[in-house]
Amino acid sequence: MSNLQEKKTDPNQKKEPELKGTLISVFLVGAFIVISWIGVFVLFISR
Amino acid sequence: MGIAKLEDAKSSQSLPITKPESRLYMSFIHVAFISLLIGGLMGLLQTLVRSGKFELPWGIDYYQILTVHGVILGLVLTTYFIIGFHFALMGKTVGISEKQRKVTWLAFWVMVVGTIMTATTILLGEASVLYTFYAPLRAHPAFYIGLALVIIGSWVAGFVNWRQLYVWKKQNPGVKSPLAAFMVTINTLLWFIASLGVAAAVLIQFIPWSLGYAETINVLVSRTLFWYFGHPLVYFWLLPAYMAWYLVIPKIIGGKIFSDSLARMSFVLFLFFSIPVGFHHQLTEPGVDPTWKFIQVVLTFMVVIPSLMTAFSLFATFEITGRKKGYGGLFGWFKHLPWKDVRFLAPFIGMLAFIPGGAGGIINASHQMNAVVHNTIWVTGHFHLTVATTVILTFFGITYWLVPHLTGRKLTPQLNKLGIVQAIIWTVGMTIMSGAMHIVGLFGAPRRSSYSEYGGTEQASEWIGYQLAQAVGGTILFIGILLMIYIFVKLTFFAPKGEEEFPIAEEEEDAEPTPAFFENWKLWIAITIALILFAYTIPFVDIIQNSPPGSKPFDFPIGR
Ligand code: HEM
Numbered sequence: 001m002s003n004l005q006e007k008k009t010d011p012n013q014k015k016e017p018e019l020k021g022t023l024i025s026v027f028l029v030g031a032f033i034v035i036s037w038i039g040v041f042v043l044f045i046s047r
Numbered sequence: 048m049g050i051a052k053l054e055d056a057k058s059s060q061s062l063p064i065t066k067p068e069s070r071l072y073m074s075f076i077h078v079a080f081i082s083l084l085i086g087g088l089m090g091l092l093q094t095l096v097r098s099g100k101f102e103l104p105w106g107i108d109y110y111q112i113l114t115v116h117g118v119i120l121g122l123v124l125t126t127y128f129i130i131g132f133h134f135a136l137m138g139k140t141v142g143i144s145e146k147q148r149k150v151t152w153l154a155f156w157v158m159v160v161g162t163i164m165t166a167t168t169i170l171l172g173e174a175s176v177l178y179t180f181y182a183p184l185r186a187h188p189a190f191y192i193g194l195a196l197v198i199i200g201s202w203v204a205g206f207v208n209w210r211q212l213y214v215w216k217k218q219n220p221g222v223k224s225p226l227a228a229f230m231v232t233i234n235t236l237l238w239f240i241a242s243l244g245v246a247a248a249v250l251i252q253f254i255p256w257s258l259g260y261a262e263t264i265n266v267l268v269s270r271t272l273f274w275y276f277g278h279p280l281v282y283f284w285l286l287p288a289y290m291a292w293y294l295v296i297p298k299i300i301g302g303k304i305f306s307d308s309l310a311r312m313s314f315v316l317f318l319f320f321s322i323p324v325g326f327h328h329q330l331t332e333p334g335v336d337p338t339w340k341f342i343q344v345v346l347t348f349m350v351v352i353p354s355l356m357t358a359f360s361l362f363a364t365f366e367i368t369g370r371k372k373g374y375g376g377l378f379g380w381f382k383h384l385p386w387k388d389v390r391f392l393a394p395f396i397g398m399l400a401f402i403p404g405g406a407g408g409i410i411n412a413s414h415q416m417n418a419v420v421h422n423t424i425w426v427t428g429h430f431h432l433t434v435a436t437t438v439i440l441t442f443f444g445i446t447y448w449l450v451p452h453l454t455g456r457k458l459t460p461q462l463n464k465l466g467i468v469q470a471i472i473w474t475v476g477m478t479i480m481s482g483a484m485h486i487v488g489l490f491g492a493p494r495r496s497s498y499s500e501y502g503g504t505e506q507a508s509e510w511i512g513y514q515l516a517q518a519v520g521g522t523i524l525f526i527g528i529l530l531m532i533y534i535f536v537k538l539t540f541f542a543p544k545g546e547e548e549f550p551i552a553e554e555e556e557d558a559e560p561t562p563a564f565f566e567n568w569k570l571w572i573a574i575t576i577a578l579i580l581f582a583y584t585i586p587f588v589d590i591i592q593n594s595p596p597g598s599k600p601f602d603f604p605i606g607r
C-alpha cells in the first residue's frame with residue numbers, strides 16, 4: 001500500500017518562482033494598514 | 048534534515064458524495080439561507096428606522112429586531128453554513144460512515160430545536176437582549192436554553208469531524224491528513240475550546256438566574272466569559288473563508304496550492320492566538336487589570352502574522368499561476384484572473400474587503416485608541432466588512448459550486464452572470480453603508496441605537512446625513528440578499544441537472560514535503576491551553592476575588 005513516489009527533485013536545482021509582484025502587493029497592504037492606523041492615531045491625539 | 052516528513056496521500060483526495068450525504072449537508076445550508084432572508088430584512092428595517100423616516104409598526108421594538116438581526120446572522124447563519132461546509136470538505140476528503148452521518152443528523156436536530164426556541168423568544172419580545180445578551184439584561188430562560196442546545200449540537204457535529212479524521216488516519220498510517228480535513232479539525236477545535244466559555248456562562252450563570260434560582264449574577268464574569276468566546280467566534284467565521292481561499296480559489300484560477308505547510312502553519316497560529324485575547328473587547332471595562340489588557344492586546348497583534356502569511360500566499364498563487372500562463376511584468380498576472388467566474392469574483396471581493404477590515408481591526412485593538420471607536424457605529428461598519436462582506440461573499444462564492452454539486456445541478460452561465468451582479472450589488476451597498484458607518488463613527492455616532500435627536504444637540508444633527516446614507520446602502524444590500532436567495536433557490540431546485548465540480552487544488556509538483564510535526568495534535572492543543580491559562584488565570588482570579596455584589600435581573604429598558 002505504501003506510496004513512495006519518486007517525485008523529489010534536487011532542491012538546489014529548483015528554480016525559485018518569481019514573486020516580485022507578490023512582494024510589492026504585500027507591502028502595499030502593509031502600507032495601507034499603517035496609514036489607516038496613523039490616521040486614527042492622529043485623531044486620538046488631537047482630541 | 049532531522050525533521051520527519053509525511054508521505055503524500057494518493058494525489059487526488061476526491062471521494063464521491065452520496066445522495067444521503069448531500070441531503071445532510073444541504074439541510075445545514077438551507078437553514079443558513081432562510082436566516083439570511085430574515086436577518087437581512089431586519090438589517091434593512093434597522094437602517095430605515097435610523098434614518099428617521101420610518102417607524103416600526105405594531106409596537107415592535109427596535110431592540111427586538113436588532114436582536115433578531117445579530118443572533119440570526121451572527122450566530123445562526125454562520126454556524127449552520129460553516130458546519131455544512133465543514134462536512135462537505137470532510138466527506139470529500141476523508142469520507143463519512145453511515146453511523147457518523149446519523150449522529151450528525153442528531154446534532155442538526157438538536158441545533159434546530161435550540162434555534163427555534165431562541166428565535167421564538169426573541170420574536171415574542173421576550174429576549175430583546177442583543178446577540179451578546181449582556182447581564183444584567185434578562186431574557187426568557189428559553190432563550191438561553193435554546194442557545195445552549197445550539198452549542199451542544201455544534202459540539203456533537205465537531206466530534207463527528209474529529210472521528211472522521213481519526214478513522215481515516217487509522218486506515219492511512221503515516222500519510223499526511225488532507226489539508227481540508229486538517230483545516231476543519233483546527234476550526235472545530237477552536238470552536239469547541241472557545242464555546243466552553245459561553246457554555247459555562249449560559250449553564251452556570253444565566254439559566255439559573257433567569258429561572259429565579261439564583262438571585263444575582265456576576266456581571267463582569269459573564270462578560271469576560273462571553274468575550275473569551277466572542278473573539279474566537281470571529282475566527283470561527285473567518286477560517287472557513289480561508290479554507291476556500293487556500294484550497295478552492297487556486298483550483299478555480301487553474302493554479303496550485305502555494306504551500307501546504309504555510310497553510311497549515313497559519314491555521315495553527317490562528318488556533319493559538321485567537322482565544323487568549325478576549326480582553327480587547329473589554330478595553331473600557333472597569334475591573335480588568337490594565338496590565339492584563341495590555342498582555343492580551345499584544346497577543347491579539349500576533350494574528351497579524353498568519354493574516355499576512357495568508358495574504359502573501361494568495362498573491363503568490365495568483366502571480367505564479369499568471370506567470371505560468373505567460374503573463375509577464377510586475378502586475379501582468381493580475382489580468383489572467385477569471386473575473387467573469389463568480390466562484391472567483393465573489394471571494395476575491397471578500398479578500399479585498401479584508402484589507403480595510405483587517406486594518407480597522409488593528410485600530411480597534413490598539414488599547415488606548417480603542418477609546419476613539421468604542422461603542423460607536425464604526426465598530427458596526429468594521430464587522431460588516433469582515434463578517435458581512437469578507438466571510439459572506441466567500442460563502443456565496445462557495446454556494447455557487449457547492450450547492451449544485453450537492454443537488455446534482457449546474458451553475459448555468461445565466462446564474463453565473465446573476466451571481467456577478469449580486470457580488471457587485473453587495474459591494475456597492477456595503478461600500479456606502481459601511482463607509483458611512485466608519486466615518487460617522489469617528490464623529491462619535493453610537494452603535495446599537497434607534498433613531499434619536501439626542502435632545503437636539505448639534506453633534507447629533509451632523510450624523511443624520513450619514514444615517515440616510517446607511518439606509519441607501521442597506522436598501523441596496525437587501526436587494527442583493529433577495530437576488531442571492533433567488534440564485535440559491537434556482538441552484539437547489541430548478542437549475543438544469545448536471546455535474547458541478549468540487550474544486551480542491553493540489554500542491555505544486557515539486558513542493559517540499561510537509562513536516563510530520565503538523566500531525567502532532569497534542570502539541571497544538573497543549574500550546575493553545577497554555578496560552579489561554581497564561582492570559583486568563585491571574586486576571587480571572589482577580590475578577591472573582593474583587594467582584595462587586597452581583598446584580599439582580601433587569602427587564603428594562605430592554606430585555607423582556
Ligand atoms: C441587508 C444587509 C444588512 C444590513 C442593511 C445591515 C444593517 C445593520 C445595522 C444598521 C446594524 C447596526 C444597528 C445598530 O447598532 O443600532 C447592524 C448590526 C449587526 N449586523 Fe448587520 N446588516 C446587514 C447584513 C448583515 C450580515 C450579513 C451579517 C452577518 C453575517 C450582519 C451582522 C450584524 C451583527 C452581528 C450586528 C450587531 C448587532 C448588535 O449590535 O447587537 N449584518 N446591521
Ligand SMILES: [Cu+2]
Nearest residue numbers: 277278327328
Ligand atoms: Cu475581537
